[in-house]
Amino acid sequence: MNIKRIDHIVLTVTDLPRAIRFYHEVFDMPIIKEKNSAEEKCVRCGHQLIEFHLDHEKKPLLPAAPTAGSADLCIIAGDSMDHIINHLISYYVPILAGPMKRIGSEGEMTSIYINDYDHNLLEISSYK
Structure with missing residues (x-):
């Protein structure tokens, strides 16, 4: 088997329109x-998608115990860390930690941490 990349991830949320x-x-992720549906359940993150499902949905192809706020993911930004921080401040998004040096899949990066409304942990990083 030759795995090439991750295509999408699915986050469990409590309020789909808010997410x-x-x-x-x-x-600024495109919706x-x-x-054949008017329902919005997905955003594009670079070459991947982030899909959302509600914490109370019961479908056969969901994890055994989907829980809002249980995800921890890292997204890579193309901006400077100063710009990222100022942007988050302008949206009143609290920064939990950082900036700090981390090692990612492509080497050294600078990261900060925030939560979305469902308390999923998001690491926002930029490479040098």
Whole structure:
């Protein structure tokens, strides 16, 4: 088997429109609509997608115990850390920790940490 990349991740959330709005407005991620549906359940993050499902949804293809606020993911920004911090401040998004040096898949990066509305932990990083 030759794995090439991650295509998408799915976050469990309590309020779908609020989650879509947060990721679209704060991170400028384009909203993707499913074919033949007016419902928005997904945003584009670079070459990958972030999909959302509600914590009370019962579908056969969901994890055994989906829980809002249990995700921990890192997203890479193309801006300077000063710009990222100022942008988050302008949206009144509290910074939990950082900036700090971390090691990512491509080497050294600088990271800060925030929570989304469902308390998923988001590491926002930039490479040199």
